Amino acid sequence: MTVNADGAVTAPGAPAGLDGPTGRRTETIQLLTPEGERIEHPDYPLDLTTGEVKDLYRDLVLVRRIDTEAIALQRQGELGIWASLLGQEAAQVGSGRALGPRDMAFPTYREHGVAWCRGLDPTRLLELFRGVSNGGWDPAAHKFHLYTIVIGSQTLHATGYAMGIQRDGAVGEDGEAVIVYFGDGATSQGDVNEAFVWASVFNAPVVFFCQNNQWAISEPLERQSRIPLYQRASGFGFPGVRVDGNDVLACLAVTRKAMQAAREGQGPMLIEAFTYRMGAHTTTDDPTRYRLASELEAWKLKDPIERVKAYLVRTGSADAAFFEGVDAEADQLGGRVRQACLEMPDPEPLSIFENVYAEPNTLLDAEREQYAAYLDSFEGEEAR
Amino acid sequence: MTVMTLSKALNAGLRKALEDDPKVLVMGEDVGKLGGVFRVTDGLQKDFGEDRVVDTPLAESGIIGTAIGLALRGYRPVCEIQFDGFVFPAFNQIVSQLAKMRLRSLGQLIVPVTIRIPCGGGIGAVEHHSESPEALFAHTAGLRVVACANSTDAYAMIQQSVRSDDPVIFFEPKRRYWDKAEVDPAADLAAALPLDRARVVLDGTDVTLLCYGPMVRTCVESAVAARADGRSVEVIDLRSLSPLDMETICGSVQRTGRCVVAHEAAITGGLGAEIAARITEECFYQLESPVLRVGGFSTPYPPSRLEDHYLPDLDRVLDAVDRTFTV
Numbered sequence: 001m002t003v004n005a006d007g008a009v010t011a012p013g014a015p016a017g018l019d020g021p022t023g024r025r026t027e028t029i030q031l032l033t034p035e036g037e038r039i040e041h042p043d044y045p046l047d048l049t050t051g052e053v054k055d056l057y058r059d060l061v062l063v064r065r066i067d068t069e070a071i072a073l074q075r076q077g078e079l080g081i082w083a084s085l086l087g088q089e090a091a092q093v094g095s096g097r098a099l100g101p102r103d104m105a106f107p108t109y110r111e112h113g114v115a116w117c118r119g120l121d122p123t124r125l126l127e128l129f130r131g132v133s134n135g136g137w138d139p140a141a142h143k144f145h146l147y148t149i150v151i152g153s154q155t156l157h158a159t160g161y162a163m164g165i166q167r168d169g170a171v172g173e174d175g176e177a178v179i180v181y182f183g184d185g186a187t188s189q190g191d192v193n194e195a196f197v198w199a200s201v202f203n204a205p206v207v208f209f210c211q212n213n214q215w216a217i218s219e220p221l222e223r224q225s226r227i228p229l230y231q232r233a234s235g236f237g238f239p240g241v242r243v244d245g246n247d248v249l250a251c252l253a254v255t256r257k258a259m260q261a262a263r264e265g266q267g268p269m270l271i272e273a274f275t276y277r278m279g280a281h282t283t284t285d286d287p288t289r290y291r292l293a294s295e296l297e298a299w300k301l302k303d304p305i306e307r308v309k310a311y312l313v314r315t316g317s318a319d320a321a322f323f324e325g326v327d328a329e330a331d332q333l334g335g336r337v338r339q340a341c342l343e344m345p346d347p348e349p350l351s352i353f354e355n356v357y358a359e360p361n362t363l364l365d366a367e368r369e370q371y372a373a374y375l376d377s378f379e380g381e382e383a384r
Numbered sequence: 385m386t387v388m389t390l391s392k393a394l395n396a397g398l399r400k401a402l403e404d405d406p407k408v409l410v411m412g413e414d415v416g417k418l419g420g421v422f423r424v425t426d427g428l429q430k431d432f433g434e435d436r437v438v439d440t441p442l443a444e445s446g447i448i449g450t451a452i453g454l455a456l457r458g459y460r461p462v463c464e465i466q467f468d469g470f471v472f473p474a475f476n477q478i479v480s481q482l483a484k485m486r487l488r489s490l491g492q493l494i495v496p497v498t499i500r501i502p503c504g505g506g507i508g509a510v511e512h513h514s515e516s517p518e519a520l521f522a523h524t525a526g527l528r529v530v531a532c533a534n535s536t537d538a539y540a541m542i543q544q545s546v547r548s549d550d551p552v553i554f555f556e557p558k559r560r561y562w563d564k565a566e567v568d569p570a571a572d573l574a575a576a577l578p579l580d581r582a583r584v585v586l587d588g589t590d591v592t593l594l595c596y597g598p599m600v601r602t603c604v605e606s607a608v609a610a611r612a613d614g615r616s617v618e619v620i621d622l623r624s625l626s627p628l629d630m631e632t633i634c635g636s637v638q639r640t641g642r643c644v645v646a647h648e649a650a651i652t653g654g655l656g657a658e659i660a661a662r663i664t665e666e667c668f669y670q671l672e673s674p675v676l677r678v679g680g681f682s683t684p685y686p687p688s689r690l691e692d693h694y695l696p697d698l699d700r701v702l703d704a705v706d707r708t709f710t711v
Binding site: 162165 | 409435436440441443445446448449450451452453454455456457458459473476477480481484485486487488489490491492493494496525526528548549550580626627628629630631
């Protein structure tokens, strides 16, 4: 079995363009080619102003800049680890910008681009990776839940949240919906499959947004699935669609439609954003041990930012001054992220006992008191 | 005052919780039409509807995971795990998600999920239906762990658990579901013993007998038998397994100087080990003898024809009480 350039899995002997085990045709929704050519799709009309496309370009560049700065900070010892989104900017910005202010998003630990779209200050993302908190932002403030590290667990939280929306009577015209992010590896998790079952039987307003970046650390897609991931949805009883995950316009259009359907009470949908993790799994990973450089080179030709730039240039929508302006803004943002990281104070020692429980807890009260007394016993001695 | 079985008292407590707060939900396998395999949720779906008393798909991780999501949306789900041995598919959601969500948010979230688990043996069941996994949850920071032992407490404790802004693992002694005791549905919940406090069930002066859940009745019977031998046994129902009410425990042990901890769970790494260590730390100079434990063996729960050997009964508890006077 092989995966060809546009991602169709073919078994030996199967006609090109058909999926091996199912024999079904794989379609990938695309509205902007890697060369920057705008194409139409009958099911996904998208009418954006030039200004809106430029805004998306700006998002993509700024999000990549946050990522680049964070990697550098990790290399310099300022972050313990960083999970790079390099290559997945379009999937995240496209889907993130498809959300309404009242929609709720449940991320993995790599959704820095979605966080940006939800208006979360990117410096808050560093807390987890620097080790000063396990997240720490207010999910309600930006309708953006905390990062979840255990793979797939958040899909159930999102589904439960969507069931809450149903119970609040907030489905229908002017309704709310939930989007939950996960990766190709997560589709093998029991929790993800249970979330599919729950969402389906309760018709919950949740969109499952799978960024298939082809790799679960070192394991390729073939280790997770014999069929295209979006086709899993049909077995659970709801629609699935594959979108070019490096095409910000297609990701925007497809997610908009899915979210609107969910808000209106049409139930869940699975979106497989076919993309590529251009960097390492995290800063601790070395992808040269398990994948070929030629694969990365092939995907670089489909870079999510370059195609928008090409589109803006070829349509005469943006000039050099625009691109220089965005780059300058990105550098400024990078500098701000860096400065915030360096200035981030370590938490106070006794804060370890805070926020474990909402209500008073005699056990923790006793331990806090004992440890405070222990720390006080060093008073007057040289700081350790 | 009304006399109720423990199962009925829980049912009444859940009904009261559903009436008092429209955000309270009951969810689990077979909790709706059937009313739960132990009938604890009997009639609730009929009166509160399918949106509030939810028959879920058959997947425990899904029950807890979606309950977390509902809690994040402002609901107070009460989940039923059908049997103790079925909680493990949900272990990740409980330990890694539910217990840690508040800390992850630096205190900005509450996740008020109550997880009811019928626990313990003595009902002649097949494998996975007689276990006592409480120590695993008491070991997990971020959870409150409680165990009710009788109808009176069950009625109040389930309501207190639902009202708690912290996640609560609520153990129900399944072989005591049909024991009866008085319940006062008119009593003010605010006047009930707080959820984190132990209850002295029987006063005594010679030895402290600590227990919880299904072992409380066994221990009271042991204490009555010991009285015939001239031994005055103080029986304490711990009720709260995390946090432990060390004030009540130590107050008793410092008076009696002797202590036995009894539970159905295996001794190794069990609650008794934690309690014995704490008593040693806090009451060492008042102790007349080592703290002894009586409980399940360090084996898997045996086939039911052997369970009477595994479960501590009146005689094994008395044997332990006696040994605190001879060692």
